[in-house]
Amino acid sequence: MAKMMAGNRLKLASNSRPLLDLVSKRGIKTTSIQLENYRYRFAIAGGGSGGIAIAAKLAKKYGKGKVVIIEPSSTHYYQPLFTLVGGGLADLPECTNATDSLIPPDCTLLKDEVKEFQPKQNCLVTGDGHQVHYEYLVMATGIALNYDKVEGLTEALEYSDNVCTNYSPEYVRNTYYYMKNMTKGNALFTFPTPPIKCAGAPQKIMYLADAHWRNEGVRDNVNIQYYTALGVLFGVKKFADALNQICDERNLTRNYQRNLVKIDHVKKIATFEDLSSENRKREDSPYDFIHVTPPMGPQEAVKDSELADSNGYVDVDKHTLQHVRYPNVFGIGDCTNTPNGKTVAAVAAQLRALYKNLKASVAGTPLKPKYDGYAACPLVTGNSKLILAEFDYDNQPLETFPFDQSEERYSMYLMKKYFLPPLYWKSLLKGTWLGPKEVRKGFQAVKRQVEKVA
Ligand SMILES: Cc1cc2nc3c(=O)[nH]c(=O)nc-3n(C[C@H](O)[C@H](O)[C@H](O)COP(=O)(O)OP(=O)(O)OC[C@H]3O[C@@H](n4cnc5c(N)ncnc54)[C@H](O)[C@@H]3O)c2cc1C
Numbered sequence: 001m002a003k004m005m006a007g008n009r010l011k012l013a014s015n016s017r018p019l020l021d022l023v024s025k026r027g028i029k030t031t032s033i034q035l036e037n038y039r040y041r042f043a044i045a046g047g048g049s050g051g052i053a054i055a056a057k058l059a060k061k062y063g064k065g066k067v068v069i070i071e072p073s074s075t076h077y078y079q080p081l082f083t084l085v086g087g088g089l090a091d092l093p094e095c096t097n098a099t100d101s102l103i104p105p106d107c108t109l110l111k112d113e114v115k116e117f118q119p120k121q122n123c124l125v126t127g128d129g130h131q132v133h134y135e136y137l138v139m140a141t142g143i144a145l146n147y148d149k150v151e152g153l154t155e156a157l158e159y160s161d162n163v164c165t166n167y168s169p170e171y172v173r174n175t176y177y178y179m180k181n182m183t184k185g186n187a188l189f190t191f192p193t194p195p196i197k198c199a200g201a202p203q204k205i206m207y208l209a210d211a212h213w214r215n216e217g218v219r220d221n222v223n224i225q226y227y228t229a230l231g232v233l234f235g236v237k238k239f240a241d242a243l244n245q246i247c248d249e250r251n252l253t254r255n256y257q258r259n260l261v262k263i264d265h266v267k268k269i270a271t272f273e274d275l276s277s278e279n280r281k282r283e284d285s286p287y288d289f290i291h292v293t294p295p296m297g298p299q300e301a302v303k304d305s306e307l308a309d310s311n312g313y314v315d316v317d318k319h320t321l322q323h324v325r326y327p328n329v330f331g332i333g334d335c336t337n338t339p340n341g342k343t344v345a346a347v348a349a350q351l352r353a354l355y356k357n358l359k360a361s362v363a364g365t366p367l368k369p370k371y372d373g374y375a376a377c378p379l380v381t382g383n384s385k386l387i388l389a390e391f392d393y394d395n396q397p398l399e400t401f402p403f404d405q406s407e408e409r410y411s412m413y414l415m416k417k418y419f420l421p422p423l424y425w426k427s428l429l430k431g432t433w434l435g436p437k438e439v440r441k442g443f444q445a446v447k448r449q450v451e452k453v454a
Helices: 047-063 078-087 153-159 172-181 201-215 237-249 344-363 409-428 439-452
Strands: 005-007 011-021 027-047 065-068 075-077 094-100 106-108 115-116 125-126 131-139 185-191 222-228 254-255 259-264 270-273 281-286 289-293 329-331 375-382 387-390
Touching: 027 047, 047 106, 047 131, 047 344, 065 131, 065 270, 078 172, 078 201, 094 375, 153 259, 172 201, 172 289, 185 201, 185 281, 201 222, 201 289, 201 375, 222 259, 237 254, 237 375, 237 409, 329 344, 344 375, 344 409, 375 409, 387 409
Parallel strands: 027 065, 027 131, 065 106, 131 329, 185 222, 185 289, 222 254
Antiparallel strands: 005 106, 011 027, 075 094, 115 125, 125 131, 259 270, 270 281, 375 387
């Protein structure tokens, strides 16, 4: 099978199914592909951050040929660095690797998408029509970017030279180009109705743009406006207070409960709905530069499946990450309905609980470890400054370091730029980084000792 790529290059199809005729648009039969029935102990739907990480752990434990990752993309991105690419502080190749090169040894990559989930039959069907039968399924399909939910956004991103988004590798480089061209006028930054991945990213780029325009000496001519569908700047009060203070000091205007619904890139007008008004009153805002965070939602194949909750996300227990109706199905990352910040940091913390619970499930013992909702948001607040927000399900701070993380720090910026990317490529994707829980415990123990001595 040409589509079958593998760490071990082993094809484990148990039996073949009839040929599927591929027919051209004119109705002429062009080629046939053999439909396969694959059988694996563990099937991983989605080979992004969470999918590769859990596959690595399972393959290490259960050995060769037991784990298949179903993933259509040839390229894997370390998305947290997109913010620095948009801000002109990193370039796209630094965030990029070939998917093939990241597949853990002893895992098989099926380069295809999942079209249909059949959890009652322990089976899924791929876009090419192959069936994958599994004993355990891990859902790791991420969250979809829905540009079409904002009227005119797709055209504006394609055809204008002042509408950008850091959320896609296709457009992220434009952010810095457009920022450099901007010398005066209205600069808008938007945040849609949640959930979204990395809820800090919509404002991080505002701080970087502010810093850029200050360096260029044009900041006095630029009116910066932040439009958010939320009622607050950030969900965790401790960090929101610090961020609001920064916004006040730097003259960054916040507009709450305003949801972007339309962009007219010819007239350069953004239209927002006022979510606080009874009839969702519409307001037009002229712009000269706009960074848009697109609305997001579940992937189509997940939304339409029996695995979804009423909102379309994978319906798992928020502590064990086990599916609430199908006990041999688990979830990790942005695709589930757990109410944590959707981040790589959360993926790492979930990996710890997920792996232990999967092992318990295989062994037939009770599931124990609990994911506490840990997520982190490294809020870049300038060219070399960062507030490291870490928090749990209750939006309570869960800081790793023994200092006040709501203060802007150069050290934390260096960590984001130089330490976290290798940690991702070399440790998380190999299944060995399980979040900073142990580091936090270590710092707390040292702090207690120091306090005792003092
Ligand atoms: C601009 C930006 C800034 C960010 N900043 C940070 C940050 O500073 N810190 C942080 O921790 N996180 C950050 N994040 C968030 C982080 O990147 C995501 O939360 C994380 O990658 C989620 O991992 P995942 O495995 O759930 O999804 P992904 O890594 O997105 O992977 C999902 C995979 O599923 C595949 N897939 C989709 N549908 C199907 C299907 N039907 N069949 C098979 N495969 C499918 C996709 O191709 C994809 O490869 C940021 C994200 C962005 C975009």
